[in-house]
Amino acid sequence: MARIIAIANQKGGVGKTTTAVNLAAALARAPKRVLLVDLDSQGNATMGSGIDKRELEASSYDVLLQEADARNVIVRTPEGFDLLPGNIDLTAAEIQLMQIDGREQRLKAALDPLREDYDFILIDCPPALSLLTLNALTAADSVLVPMQCEYYALEGLSALIETIDALKARLNPGLEIEGVLRTMFDVRNNLANAVSGELTNHFGDQVFRTIVPRNVRVAEAPSHGQSIVGYDKASRGGVAYLGLAGEILRRQHERNKPPARPQFRHPENV
Helix, strand or coil: CCEEEEECCCCCCCCHHHHHHHHHHHHHCCCCCEEEEECCCCCHHHHHCCCCHHHCCCCHHHHHCCCCCHHHHCEECCCCCEEECCCCCHHHHHHHHCCCCCHHHHHHHHHHHHHHHCCEEEEECCCCCCHHHHHHHHHCCEEEEEECCCHHHHHHHHHHHHHHHHHHHHCCCCCEEEEEEEEEECCCCHHHHHHHHHHHHHHHHHEEEEEEECCHHHHHHHHHCCCHHHHHCCCHHHHHHHHHHHHHHHHHHHHHCCCCCCCCCCHHHC
16 A cells, blocks of 8 residues: 655755656656655656656546546656656646535545555645645645755744644544655755754754765756656766665665564573
């Protein structure tokens, strides 16, 4: 059964879409069955996956409004993972969903029947704590938080965690933090190193060991409709995202391990 991971941070420009596309491609190479859901009206995850958002007959907008079944909207990408694409229509979805009862549950209702078809379902969220993001957090098992190591990012992370805690109490008690991913990292930047240290001290093992560096190849890949894994997997960015996929797979393996059976000790040996 699929683990659903929402990739979220209300701050823009922190690498959410880059992480969503590259992680999907890296997991697909594992090989794992992966579905990427584009929930951002900019449709960048769709374009970065090699699918033209301007030529879609239907999108995640139609799925949220229950005008189409998700299975009929999903498309196969050139890099071996499936995509529930998104485009500008999602801007209207935000307004239309406001009038509907159970509006936060629409994505969950659409994705639950797909869980048996995939190992991982990744959701690329918009850069805001909007109704679309709430749909993603309600549907998800966990949240992966990409963030740059800068001062304002810490405040944004605190706000996101408060939102997650509130949502757990009301809509999704099982929601977990999958991990915090340090992106666009420059080791020469003293502030970045200081913030990275604070993150590790505060969140411990919830901070991924993988650090995504600033890398021009990562920035180039979307213009070719490819992930960094497909464009240049040997680059520093490619190696980082393959490493991130490895970490997530190891964590999933640990979760699925049966609990250790207690050792029986003969009374004579006690």
